[in-house]
Structures are given as structure tokens and as C-alpha cells.
Amino acid sequence: MNSDIATFELGDFTLESGVVLTGARLAYKTFGTLSPEKDNVVLYPTAFGGLLMHNEARIGEELALDPRRYFIVTVALIGNGESSSPSNTPAPFDGPRFPEVTVADNVRAQHRLVTERFAVDRLQLVIGFSMGALQAFEWAARFPDKVARMAAICGAARCSRHNYVFLSSLPAALTADGAWNNGDCVATPMQGLKAFGRIFAGWALSQAFYRDRLDQSVLGFASLDDCLEQFWDMFYQPKDPNDLLTMVRTWQRADISANESYGGDFERALGAIEAKALIMPGTTDLYFPVADNEYEIAHMRDARCVPIPSVWGHIAGDGISSQADADFTNRHIAALLDS
Known part of the structure; x- marks a missing residue:
């Protein structure tokens, strides 16, 4: 801090x-x-x-x-x-x-x-x-x-109601990680956090954004996979999974x-x-x-x-x-x- x-x-x-x-x-x-x-x-x-x-x-x-x-x-x-x-x-x-x-x-x-x-x-x-x-x-x-x-x-x-459905996909993805252990994680649930970020990648930006390839022309990524790995994975994987789920429930x-x-x-x-x-x-x-x-x-x-x-x-x-x-x-x- x-x-x-x-x-x-x-x-x-x-x-x-x-x-x-x-x-x-x-x-x-x-x-x-x-x-x-x-x-x-x-x-x-x-x-x-x-x-x-x-x-x-x-x-x-x-x-x-x-x-x-x-x-x-x-x-x-x-x-x-x-x-x-x-x-x-x-x-x-x-x-x-x-x-x-x-x-x-x-x-x-x-x-x-x-x-x-x-x-x-x-x-x-x-x-x-x-x-x-x-x-x-x-x-x-x-x-x-x-x-x-x-x-x-x-x-x-x-x-x-539609927003609620989207948000429900996030804990479903995160808690499916074998490391989740009901929140008392035995290790960082990296696959769950990766899935969490990939869901956001499809929702936070529009179809037009990807159609116009702004991930490449503006953000500078070489490919969509690079954008997913170097931005969305990197943004969510350092975060605490229980913090994320608390904020999801607050939003819902x-x-x-x-x-x-x-x-x-x-x-x-x-x-x-x-x-x-x-x-x-x-x-x-x-x-x-x-x-x-x-x-x-x-x-x-x-x-x-x-x-x-x-x-x-x-x-x-x-x-x-x-x-x-x-x-x-x-x-x-x-x-x-x-x-």
C-alpha cells in the first residue's frame, strides 16, 4: 500500500x-x-x-x-x-x-x-x-x-438480470480450479484466475473493438492470444481470488x-x-x-x-x-x- x-x-x-x-x-x-x-x-x-x-x-x-x-x-x-x-x-x-x-x-x-x-x-x-x-x-x-x-x-x-448472469460465470470459472479448495486455496488457482480474465476479455470490450483490431493497432499486441496472455492474464492473476468473489457478489x-x-x-x-x-x-x-x-x-x-x-x-x-x-x-x- x-x-x-x-x-x-x-x-x-x-x-x-x-x-x-x-x-x-x-x-x-x-x-x-x-x-x-x-x-x-x-x-x-x-x-x-x-x-x-x-x-x-x-x-x-x-x-x-x-x-x-x-x-x-x-x-x-x-x-x-x-x-x-x-x-x-x-x-x-x-x-x-x-x-x-x-x-x-x-x-x-x-x-x-x-x-x-x-x-x-x-x-x-x-x-x-x-x-x-x-x-x-x-x-x-x-x-x-x-x-x-x-x-x-x-x-x-x-x-x-442479464448482468447478473454474466457475473455468475466468473465464480463458476474460478472455483472450478482444483486448487480452490472452497476458498482455502492449496495453491494459487492460476487456471481459475486465467479463466476469470478470459471471460472479462470477451465482455469488457466490444465486438467492434475486436473487429477493428484495436488490440493490435492501438494496444500494440501482435495477436489476440498475445492480448489475452499479456493483458488479461497479467491483470487478474496477481489478484486474490476471495477478494474477486467478494466484489462479484457485491456487484450482483x-x-x-x-x-x-x-x-x-x-x-x-x-x-x-x-x-x-x-x-x-x-x-x-x-x-x-x-x-x-x-x-x-x-x-x-x-x-x-x-x-x-x-x-x-x-x-x-x-x-x-x-x-x-x-x-x-x-x-x-x-x-x-x-x-
Whole structure:
């Protein structure tokens, strides 16, 4: 863990399941200076498999998230290996014994971070990509009077049924490895992790991306096999398998209406969002299609759907892979902040 990553101790944190996660903590980093009025705060949670450093591409002078203007708090998802996770939590919640965690659990923990550590009552913006977008939606629905603006990039307010099916393939592949041993791995399940990454390779990027051979012309790989081996294998094989499965389960259970406040009424939960909202799906995203976001904004008070015109599939919104896509999203985030 980098020396500039800070830790917020949650102590004994009661999850939505009723399980008390002892010694819970959030990892976070800050950029910029908190204003005396505490009215310049941007919260930026991480995405699936992402570390805090992966959020930094969207932060900088001359970018929408300019630390000269805003106090930006990036916070790590529970289960990502930096915040409390199966890989860094002692018994009795180590490894496969780590409890189920929801998006709402993450947001409740983040609310404690911003209110207790920084004494901030209202956020100017909550922004997120992918699973970060799930958290942005949850923030805006759970704390409608605490969020002035939200930006959800290649994400949604809940995990769709089709998305759930895709996600179910990941643990099925990983746990088929003979080394898995119900999560108490007898060795690193390299074949399972390889299969995990290969599934993502077919879903995270679009058919058009591969048809246009951008893996070769832009990413520089000599062949598809080289792309699979040198990128997808290398990205997932170093990760802790129990961390990955914790994040998969968190993603699958995402739904802003799955609580006592809304009782499963998805449209009512969307209608409760007071934030000025920017929803940016990727036009070729296989996880979160444009149609899902269009349905959501039809039930929101003040929301715009601005699709990212890209062949980069889901990762059109990651702020790293395609400069054109990063520039497109940055322009619209800047306009949201200036509105």
C-alpha cells in the first residue's frame, strides 16, 4: 500500500446482513484542499478490481476534477484489497469467511468517512465508473439531500438480470480450479484466475473493438492470444481470488431500492434522487446498455443521458484506455460541475 494512502477506521461495522465486521476500515486518498466552507468535496469510489491509483487518471490540473478547485476523496471498495477485504482481514473473517458486503454497506461506510473524518455534510459531486457508478447511484438515493450532483459512467442504479448472469460465470470459472479448495486455496488457482480474465476479455470490450483490431493497432499486441496472455492474464492473476468473489457478489446485489426506505420500488427510488445527474453509458457497453440508463433517467428528477460514442465497450468509461473517450467524459463532467 502506498504511503500516501490513508486509512479510516470503522471499528466494529454492522453490515446490512447483520454481521458485525470487526476492525473494519476504508482506504482512501485525497487531492486538493478542503475549503473553509467545506463546499468543494468530490467523492470518487473505485470500480471492480480497481485500486485507488486507477482513479488518478481523471484527476489533475486542467481536468474537470481539478485539485486546485475541488477537494477530491477517492475511496477504495470493500473487497478490493486496500479497504477491508478477505486478503487482509484476520480470522474469523479471513479468506472465504469474509461476509457478504453490499453497495449500500460501502456507501454507509463512506458516509461515515466524509462526515466523521472531514465533517462534510454535503457533496458537490459523487462520481464513479462501473461499480463506482453503482455507488454513486446508491449515494444519491440513500442520501438525496447530501448529494448536489452525481455522475455515473458506464454503470447503473442496479444490477440487471442479464448482468447478473454474466457475473455468475466468473465464480463458476474460478472455483472450478482444483486448487480452490472452497476458498482455502492449496495453491494459487492460476487456471481459475486465467479463466476469470478470459471471460472479462470477451465482455469488457466490444465486438467492434475486436473487429477493428484495436488490440493490435492501438494496444500494440501482435495477436489476440498475445492480448489475452499479456493483458488479461497479467491483470487478474496477481489478484486474490476471495477478494474477486467478494466484489462479484457485491456487484450482483446492487439495487438502490433494496432497502426499507423504498421496499423494492425501483422507480420510487430513482424519483427520490435530488442530485443533478449525468448518466454516461458506453454505446457498445455489454454490461450496462444505454437502454437501461434511458429507463432510469425517465424516472429521475434532473438527469441527462449522454452516451459515450465509442467502440471500447465497457472500458470506454475508465478514463484510461482511450484518450478520446476520456476527453469526451471530462468535458461533460466539467459542464456538470459548472452547472
